Amino acid sequence: EPEVTQTPSHQVTQMGQEVILRCVPISNHLYFYWYRQILGQKVEFLVSFYNNEISEKSEIFDDQFSVERPDGSNFTLKIRSTKLEDSAMYFCASSEGQPNSPLHFGNGTRLTVT
Amino acid sequence: AQSVTQLGSHVSVSEGALVLLRCNYSSSVPPYLFWYVQYPNQGLQLLLKYTTGATLVKGINGFEAEFKKSETSFHLTKPSAHMSDAAEYFCAVSDRSGGYNKLIFGAGTRLAVHP
Numbered sequence A: 001e002p003e004v005t006q007t008p009s010h011q012v013t014q015m016g017q018e019v020i021l022r023c024v025p026i027s028n029h030l031y032f033y034w035y036r037q038i039l040g041q042k043v044e045f046l047v048s049f050y051n052n053e054i055s056e057k058s059e060i061f062d063d064q065f066s067v068e069r070p071d072g073s074n075f076t077l078k079i080r081s082t083k084l085e086d087s088a089m090y091f092c093a094s095s096e097g098q099p100n101s102p103l104h105f106g107n108g109t110r111l112t113v114t
Numbered sequence B: 001a002q003s004v005t006q007l008g009s010h011v012s013v014s015e016g017a018l019v020l021l022r023c024n025y026s027s028s029v030p031p032y033l034f035w036y037v038q039y040p041n042q043g044l045q046l047l048l049k050y051t052t053g054a055t056l057v058k059g060i061n062g063f064e065a066e067f068k069k070s071e072t073s074f075h076l077t078k079p080s081a082h083m084s085d086a087a088e089y090f091c092a093v094s095d096r097s098g099g100y101n102k103l104i105f106g107a108g109t110r111l112a113v114h115p
Helices: none
Strands: A005-007 A010-013 A019-024 A031-037 A043-050 A053-057 A065-068 A075-079 A088-095 A109-113 B003-007 B010-014 B019-026 B033-038 B044-050 B056-058 B064-068 B073-078 B087-095 B102-105 B109-114
Touching: A005 A088, A010 A019, A019 A031, A019 A088, A019 A109, A043 A065, A043 A075, A043 B102, A075 A088, B003 B087, B003 B102, B010 B019, B019 B033, B019 B087, B019 B109, B033 B064, B033 B073, B044 B056, B044 B064, B044 B073, B073 B087
Parallel strands: A010 A109, B010 B109
Antiparallel strands: A005 A019, A019 A075, A031 A043, A031 A088, A043 A053, A065 A075, A088 A109, B003 B019, B019 B073, B033 B044, B033 B087, B056 B064, B064 B073, B087 B102, B087 B109
16 A cells, blocks of 8 residues: 655754755655654644645744645655744655645654754 | 543453444534554554544454544444454544644544453
8 A cells, every 4th residue: 555655754854954854745646745743742733735825824834834745756844943833753745635625644754853 | 722531541342342432522623533553562553534424433353433524423343343442442533723743643542452
């Protein structure tokens, strides 16, 4: 069964550094998402992406964050100038796009900012 | 706006006992509802979903959930717990305002299964 893959599985970075989290969504999916789960908290929506542009973003997704689909397969989340509070598990997801089609999630990237 | 409340952040059952994880939702439109499971150090895996039609939906690993509109609930059940069911379970409702599926998650329920 096709799956969403994320790299790296763990990323440790120093405060103020830039990180790029990478995702390969399922190939025939049209919508792509990033979610975040701070340790012990709920899974939170960050951003959705369709047709090479952001469809929707949450208030968490400020100017520090950006997303890109640089080629036909990868979907990246860039965090500029990381802060301690950016430490979390970041999940990429993709879906076929209809409102009733489920999101398929990757295994996540655990980001630790020191 | 859509929202989800999961009652009980931790549930503990004996192996072989009934599993009941509670989920209540709030939605301004007929809801699409989902249950996801997260095993340690893994991503979110879809257990089951309700969109339209039969209100009792069956998912993987013997789980099922019943959509009850009058109670705004979508509780997850399994007749007999197995040790391998120990995980965190998330109920989610779809925010369809953008015409696509954006999930709003509950806070999660951690299920422990003891011998």
